[in-house]
Amino acid sequence: MSSHAPTPLHLAADHLDAALARIAARIGPAYVITQPGDTEGYLTEPRGLYRGETPAVVRPGSTAEVAFVVETCAAAGLPLVPQGGNTGLVGGQVPFGAILLSLGRLNKIRALDATDLTLTAEVGCTLHQVQAAAAEADCLFPLSIASEGTCQIGGNLATNAGGTAVLRYGNTRELTLGLEVVLADGRIWNGLSRLRKDNTGYDLRDLFVGSEGTLGIITAAVLRLFPKPKARATVLAGLSDPHQVLALFRRLRAVAGDALTGFEMMPDVGMEMVLKHMPGAVRAIQDRQPFYVLAELTSTRRDDDLAAMVEGVLGEALEAEEIADAVIASSEAQSHALWKLREDLSEAQKFExxxxxxxxxxxxxxxxxxxxxxxxxxxxxxxxxxxxxxxxxxxxxxxxxxxxxxxxxxxxxxxxxxxxxxxxxxxxxxxxxxxxxxxxxxxxKREELLLYKDPVALDVMASLKAALDPAGLLNPGKVLVGKG
The missing domain is CATH 3.30.70.2740 (Alpha-Beta Plaits)
Structure with a gap:
């Protein structure tokens, strides 16, 4: 691995005990977990690359309680590591001696406005919960990743998650209008704006999205919604090499424009892993191909014949010998089955x-x-x-x-x-x-960042960290080497 687990921090027992007692008195003793058997599930990230340790898992239930916890820890000089659904893949959510701040109890949908096309959610809401709330209002929250049933919005915001619909809708940063953030000293910044235009100074929202809990603790967000698609076409095509993959992308994009919502590539070795290990996976294209493309077109107009549009593009690609075979889903169930082939790939790899x-x-x-x-x-x-x-x-x-x-x-x-x-x-x-x-x-990847990030950018990042978290107590040792 490019970054080894750091030496665990050793916190002063008197400061730690006093702070935890204050926190327990405020948020309830049941939400301050100190027994090793009870904290175990918070300490290992999904791939098993890191196993951390913590003196306590603290589970506040509101923004005010988060602020109290942060302020109390700041006064005692105690570091905090924020954690959502613990699905992160780079170890950012793992504590090494710091108190773990679990945000799963902040799980309310605070507001939804179908005219503004906004949804205000607390960070402990799962991505699926947000998607479902939007769907109930005949809207779409387009962020979609394989862990959406367990990952939480806070983690999506902290890492600026992408997923399969970035092509059409953008990363999490583009899907966010406003934030509520607890700063390192316990103050609360209320930036829960629903405005599409606001040029009043620095864009603090974009500063905190993607900062992995090192600059502040995001507690809620105003998320952008979109009209719910009414027409869909999903296609799986087999191709011989990545150059043909790009050729098909150019063809589809030229015809479909913004209707091209997703365009995913899979190699044959990955497809075979899925078919071998994942229950219910079915070979959609009978003859094996070196590469596959899974593409999806969507439209808010029911009468848009997206399947015909795709058929036309595929016909041209076949004639140009850019694809070997293709199948278009004829139902929602078939579309779901095709997407499962792609979504299950990371899980299937574990068996190999x-x-x-x-x-x-x-x-x-x-x-x-x-x-x-x-x-x-x-x-x-x-x-x-x-x-x-x-x-x-x-x-x-x-x-x-x-x-x-x-x-x-x-x-x-x-x-x-x-x-x-x-x-x-x-x-x-x-x-x-x-x-x-x-x-x-x-x-x-923190040491990797030193090798490939512009040095001036690294200096600016370090200055921001020092300005917003001068004691280095928020998610210490993450993102920047030696910063906290």
Missing amino acids: GGSIKHDVSVPVSKVAEFVLAATAACEAHMPGLRVCAFGHVGDGNIHFNLSQPIGMDKTAFLDSWEAFNRLVHDLVASYDGSISAEHGIGLL
Whole structure:
């Protein structure tokens, strides 16, 4: 791995005990968890790369209680690590001796306005809860990721989550109008604005979104909604190489415009993993292909014949020999089944042993070149390696995952993580790309950031951290090396 777990902090017992007693008196003793058996579920992140430790899990139930906890800890010099659904993939939510601030009890939908197309949610709401509330009002909240049943809005905001609909709707930052944030000293910034236009000074909203809890604790957000789609067309196509993937993307985008909501790529090795390990997965295209594209078009007009539009594009692509085969979903159930093939890929990889994962982005025009070059470099470095490059081609975000050679020891394979980082991330940098597209920096990539981020940008980031959290108590050791 590129970043090893830090040495756990050792908190002064007298300050710790006094602060926890004050917090328990305010939020209730049941919500201050100190027994090791009860805190265990908060300490290990989904991939098992890090296991943390904490003297207490604190579970406030309101913004005022969060502010009290933060103020109390600031006065005692006690660090805090905020955590939502604990689905993060870069270790940003794992405490190493700090108090863990679990935000799951802040789970209310405060307001929904179908005219303003806004929904105000507390950060402990799951993504699915927000999606369902929007749907009840015949609206759409378009953020969609595989963990949406358990991930929480706070984590989505903290990492500026992306997902499968970024092509049409943007990342979480673009889906956010306003925030409520508890600052490092316990003050509450009420920025819950529903305005689409507000030029009154610095944009604090964009500062906190994506900051991974290192600058402040987001407690609520005003989220953008959209009219609910009434027509949909989902297609799975088989292709021979990533250049053909881009060719199909250009064809669909030229015809569909903004109706092209999602455009995902999967390699054959990934498709076979899903078909082998995930219950209910069915081969949609009978002849195996080196690559697959899952594309979706949506419209708010019921009479838009999106399937006919897709058929026309596919016909041209077949004639140009850019695709080998394709299937268009004829029902919602078939559309769901096609999307499951893509959504289950990360889970299916777990059954194939160790996986070294890279969440990167390059300009869309360079996706094919990058995938081919990075694949060749990694396979040359380790014979038998299985490259599983998939993801959001339409916005340039590729999950360049590497599955261990069959029969290789998992630990020995994972020990190669840093060597593969150099191969993959150096290539990403050569294409003017990013080493983190949608998962954040957290702990896993903080040293990588030093290698690839502009030094002036790093200095500005450090200055912001020092200004907003001078004692370095908010999510210490995450994002920036040596900052808190």
